[in-house]
Amino acid sequence: MEDEFSKLIRRMNPPRVVIDNDICEHATVILVDGVNGHGLLLEIIQVLNYLDLLITKAYISSDGGYLMDVFYVTETDGKKITDKGTINYLQSTLETKASFVNSMRSSVGVTPSKEHTSIELTGADRPGLLSEVSAVLTDLSCNVVNAVLWTHNARAAAVLHVTDQSSGYAIEDPERLSKMKELICNVLRGSNDFRTPHMSISSNEMMHRERRLHQMLFADRDFERPESPNHKSSRRPLVTVMDCSDRDYTAVTIRYPDRPKLMFDIVCSLTDMQYEVYHGTVITCSTEAYQEYYIKHIDGFPISSEAERQRVIVCLEAAIERRASEC
Known part of the structure; x- marks a missing residue:
């Protein structure tokens, strides 16, 4: 009954996707609003990654069961999206994703195959x-x-x-x-x-491979660093997790050199750890990306212990570092 009621709410509140090339001088602005659902933010970001679009800025808001997400994106050459086919694909795919939150085993660009x-x-x-x-x-x-x-x-x-x-x-x-x-x-x-x-x-x-690799390494507990004096890593991500008691959220901030798919890796990790992003800001510059998220566990509560806080930190560090070894 709850599932049918959720479907009814989505039919009564169809999503709105606006793609605008006039608001910003340097990027295409994509606005998505509609009924929220667990994993929907990740699905939207995954559509952008599937097209190799770069997210230069983003503003996330999803309180009260509804979302309004704004993304500033460019092609890999740093220019706005001008191809009509790409714009039409974005429009139709994002509307579909916002209309029906797929199961966690589904993903854009991936279909069942008997070819391999x-x-x-x-x-x-x-x-x-x-x-x-x-x-x-x-x-x-x-x-x-x-x-x-x-x-x-x-x-x-x-x-x-x-x-x-x-x-x-x-x-x-x-x-x-x-x-x-x-x-x-x-x-x-x-x-x-x-x-x-x-x-x-x-x-x-039935799943995007990068999403699946994140899940596999997380399940394998790769966030546990080897206790070896010779173990060295490149620049570690700066991840902070703080109480935000006046707003009943947990605030998570990340600073790291900007690279493609950084936002996807972070949101993927938060989603797989069963956290909801209620508000977020992403800002990139030539040398560093700053990302800030206000989260709660899917049970509706913020992070409540030091052990859980440390777990979120090490898991986000691992999610950011994994892609360096992609081949």
Whole structure:
């Protein structure tokens, strides 16, 4: 009944998407307002990332069950969006996303496919890991169509798309898939790794790969830094988490050198940790990005303990650092 009532509310309050090239001299302004839902902000940002648009500024507001989000975006060359096809795609896709909050396994630009088999794996990182996995797949007469691998804090996660060498399509033979899983898990199993490696195989991909990699490394607890005196990292993100008792929120601020998809990585982590963003501001300049979010847990309460505060800090740091290893 609650689900049907939510659908009724959305039908009575259709979303509004405005794309304007006149308001700002340097960027295209995109305004989205409508009924809010958990994960909707992430879905909207993911549409922008799918088109390789850069978010230079953003203002987020979603109190009272409704959202009004404003994004200042440019093409990768720093210019406004002028292509009518791109503008029409943005208009229709954002309206669809704002009308129906999809399940957390769905994503823009991703559809179920029988053209390839999707392999997801996590385990201990080491030199040559991807080569060893590829060698196993070659021995099993599989072609690697594409692969994305992230490594962070001595952990590795990868999503690979493979096809049968003879047919060129997805691999569906249960015995062959079972053998593939057994051999790759043996490769993933490190001699000093106390964590069990994980692998799943599917011919029915249903999630954007970068979103999935974030989830896989988060589940693998890559935010736990190795206790090694030789472990060094590049410039750490400056993440602060503060009480905002007068407004009953938790304030999260991030400072980090600006790069594409930074906002996506942060909002993805907050969403997967079951937090809602009620207000937010994103400002970028030539050297640094500043992002500020006012959040609550989906149960409606702000962060209530020092342990939870520290967990949010280390998880956001990990989400920002992961992309540096993308290949």
